[in-house]
Amino acid sequence: MSTSLGVNRRILLSSLALLPALIGPLRPISVQAQARDPLPSWNEGATKASILDFVARVTTQGGPFFVPVDQRIATFDNDGTLWVEQPMYVQLAFVLDRVKAMAPMHPEWKTKQPFAAVLDGDLKALAASGEKGLVELVAVTHAGMTTAEFEKIVTDWLSTARDHRFKRPHTELVYQPMLELLAYLRANGFKTFIASGGGIEFMRPWTERIYGVPPEQVIGSSIKTRFEMKDGAPTLFRLPDINFIDDKVGKPIGINEHIGRRPIAAFGNSDGDLEMLQWATLGASGARFGLIVHHTDAEREYAYDRQSHFGKLDVALDAAAVNRWTVVDMKKDWKRVFAFE
Amino acid sequence: MSTSLGVNRRILLSSLALLPALIGPLRPISVQAQARDPLPSWNEGATKASILDFVARVTTQGGPFFVPVDQRIATFDNDGTLWVEQPMYVQLAFVLDRVKAMAPMHPEWKTKQPFAAVLDGDLKALAASGEKGLVELVAVTHAGMTTAEFEKIVTDWLSTARDHRFKRPHTELVYQPMLELLAYLRANGFKTFIASGGGIEFMRPWTERIYGVPPEQVIGSSIKTRFEMKDGAPTLFRLPDINFIDDKVGKPIGINEHIGRRPIAAFGNSDGDLEMLQWATLGASGARFGLIVHHTDAEREYAYDRQSHFGKLDVALDAAAVNRWTVVDMKKDWKRVFAFE
Numbered sequence: 001m002s003t004s005l006g007v008n009r010r011i012l013l014s015s016l017a018l019l020p021a022l023i024g025p026l027r028p029i030s031v032q033a034q035a036r037d038p039l040p041s042w043n044e045g046a047t048k049a050s051i052l053d054f055v056a057r058v059t060t061q062g063g064p065f066f067v068p069v070d071q072r073i074a075t076f077d078n079d080g081t082l083w084v085e086q087p088m089y090v091q092l093a094f095v096l097d098r099v100k101a102m103a104p105m106h107p108e109w110k111t112k113q114p115f116a117a118v119l120d121g122d123l124k125a126l127a128a129s130g131e132k133g134l135v136e137l138v139a140v141t142h143a144g145m146t147t148a149e150f151e152k153i154v155t156d157w158l159s160t161a162r163d164h165r166f167k168r169p170h171t172e173l174v175y176q177p178m179l180e181l182l183a184y185l186r187a188n189g190f191k192t193f194i195a196s197g198g199g200i201e202f203m204r205p206w207t208e209r210i211y212g213v214p215p216e217q218v219i220g221s222s223i224k225t226r227f228e229m230k231d232g233a234p235t236l237f238r239l240p241d242i243n244f245i246d247d248k249v250g251k252p253i254g255i256n257e258h259i260g261r262r263p264i265a266a267f268g269n270s271d272g273d274l275e276m277l278q279w280a281t282l283g284a285s286g287a288r289f290g291l292i293v294h295h296t297d298a299e300r301e302y303a304y305d306r307q308s309h310f311g312k313l314d315v316a317l318d319a320a321a322v323n324r325w326t327v328v329d330m331k332k333d334w335k336r337v338f339a340f341e
Numbered sequence: 342m343s344t345s346l347g348v349n350r351r352i353l354l355s356s357l358a359l360l361p362a363l364i365g366p367l368r369p370i371s372v373q374a375q376a377r378d379p380l381p382s383w384n385e386g387a388t389k390a391s392i393l394d395f396v397a398r399v400t401t402q403g404g405p406f407f408v409p410v411d412q413r414i415a416t417f418d419n420d421g422t423l424w425v426e427q428p429m430y431v432q433l434a435f436v437l438d439r440v441k442a443m444a445p446m447h448p449e450w451k452t453k454q455p456f457a458a459v460l461d462g463d464l465k466a467l468a469a470s471g472e473k474g475l476v477e478l479v480a481v482t483h484a485g486m487t488t489a490e491f492e493k494i495v496t497d498w499l500s501t502a503r504d505h506r507f508k509r510p511h512t513e514l515v516y517q518p519m520l521e522l523l524a525y526l527r528a529n530g531f532k533t534f535i536a537s538g539g540g541i542e543f544m545r546p547w548t549e550r551i552y553g554v555p556p557e558q559v560i561g562s563s564i565k566t567r568f569e570m571k572d573g574a575p576t577l578f579r580l581p582d583i584n585f586i587d588d589k590v591g592k593p594i595g596i597n598e599h600i601g602r603r604p605i606a607a608f609g610n611s612d613g614d615l616e617m618l619q620w621a622t623l624g625a626s627g628a629r630f631g632l633i634v635h636h637t638d639a640e641r642e643y644a645y646d647r648q649s650h651f652g653k654l655d656v657a658l659d660a661a662a663v664n665r666w667t668v669v670d671m672k673k674d675w676k677r678v679f680a681f682e
Contacts, residue, residue, distance in 0.1 A: 233624025
């Protein structure tokens with residue numbers, strides 16, 4: 001046997017020595033999954049069962065709902081689905097901190113809105129500046145540098161910024177049950193993508209380390225860039241012009257642009273995810289899965305939905321009932337919310 | 342050993358039975374590569390050696406040029422780099438055929454430019470209609486239907502259209518040496534992407550089957566889409582508005598948007614690929630690889646460069662010399678051009 005394969009004794013022996021490490025991959029995935037609970041932070045019940053059931057269906061070879069590996073595409077919203085979005089989106093906290101950090105170089109901001117509102121911590125005046133004010137803040141904090149420089153700014157900020165309530169880095173305020181879900185899907189052949197209204201280049205510096213989602217599987221909002229050769233080195237310079245808003249109808253559009261096929265599973269938590277969930281689950285044959293994280297736990301995290309300023313969940317919650325999307329009751333379904341608990 | 346891993350005898354025995362199939366993966370990749378020629382359609386010489394040398398460098402663990410697997414990103418132009426682009430881009434042949442197929446429903450086209458030029462086969466009048474005329478032709482042939490409908494139109498056309506010179510489907514006019522190169526890079530842990538000036542949704546229906554590149558790893562030019570719920574089913578409707586042109590400076594911009602990190606290798610054949618090659622290879626540390634396919638074989642394929650209407654290679658050829666990019670001399674470096682030879 002070995003000679004016909006051109007394998008010498010030494011390689012065969014070292015192969016055998018490696019066998020224990022290989023036993024895992026050799027076993028069919030469904031056996032692996034049964035061996036231990038793949039979702040230990042999820043309480044037993046209908047929600048957890050719906051996830052396990054869906055994955056079992058699409059991975060059962062020869063079964064009526066089997067889906068080939070290359071078509072196992074799952075898309076996840078980020079804010080409120082994978083990490084905390086209250087009391088404000090993390091990216092907005094970044095904007096406010098950046099304005100403060102940049103203020104010494106802009107003395108005129110002291111008397112100029114919306115900057116003065118940020119520097120004075122006057123959130124009411126900030127809100128009064130409306131979308132125009134916000135766009136202006138995003139422009140000065142997100143544009144005017146190269147993509148490499150922006151990546152460093154984000155990375156540096158995340159390493160020092162702390163959530164005010166939990167006193168922890170934002171990258172620790174990720175939902176442990178969702179991390180398990182991401183890993184569980186990948187272990188079952190899924191390619192996991194993020195499709196977020198947040199900035200694509202605000203997420204990419206850390207999604208691989210925190211979520212196991214590489215930069216090329218992150219979809220988000222973006223500003224335009226300009227290619228320039230500078231002292232013999234190519235750069236992409238970030239411009240103060242919106243390129244794409246990856247929210248609401250933008251989510252299926254962005255998913256189509258980046259992935260080019262429809263996901264078979266989508267995970268969100270707000271009205272901004274409605275169209276993504278529709279795109280993944282409706283009017284298509286085969287098993288499809290939609291899931292909405294409902295924030296019901298004011299004690300361990302936050303409780304909000306129909307009237308919330310960030311992550312409003314209203315139309316999508318009604319749609320979930322009609323379309324049989326799984327709704328996670330955070331308080332009831334999650335054994336723990338964060339890894340540090 | 343087996344009990345501590347929770348592995349029962351049956352699993353262990355079936356694992357052993359599978360061992361021959363595993364010997365390949367167990368051997369280090371460099372050993373695999375030596376076992377047989379991974380690029381059999383490439384003649385021996387400096388060009389082939391430069392490819393093998395680059396891959397050996399970035400995959401040699403502990404070596405000075407080692408690159409972790411997740412950063413092994415390679416981007417390929419399509420027209421003229423992976424398949425034939427003469428005497429005209431395949432997508433232009435598609436446009437002309439579509440206009441003819443749609444003409445019975447548009448009697449007014451008989452006397453209206455640029456349509457009349459297409460119907461009369463008058464390429465001179467077509468050229469006279471300029472970019473405006475071309476945009477009009479693209480609009481009527483590429484927009485006005487859903488993404489799913491367009492995918493079917495492309496797939497149907499490709500299954501019947503034949504190249505006039507070679508009398509074969511366009512998907513057979515792909516360069517065998519480049520297919521081997523794609524497979525060789527993937528076998529060495531690379532993720533291979535297409536970054537083409539061609540339409541992203543013109544390529545996605547067939548790139549996985551022909552090149553082994555899945556839709557989510559295809560970057561190209563695009564038109565805008567609109568999300569609509571139609572009879573309870575979500576659709577993306579293709580609009581006659583340009584969204585993105587993935588050519589020249591658009592290539593690094595598109596690559597950054599889709600991948601979010603710089604490739605370490607890029608492959609092109611024309612001035613449209615210059616900025617992609619710069620983005621992949623210049624001003625960055627570590628081993629980088631740029632390659633240009635120079636069409637020098639009028640007998641087996643075509644010979645063209647500095648003055649060509651399609652796939653003009655002028656500035657990029659000069660840049661290749663300065664930047665030490667590998668230039669493929671198709672006639673000399675390729676043992677065969679197509680698989681059917």
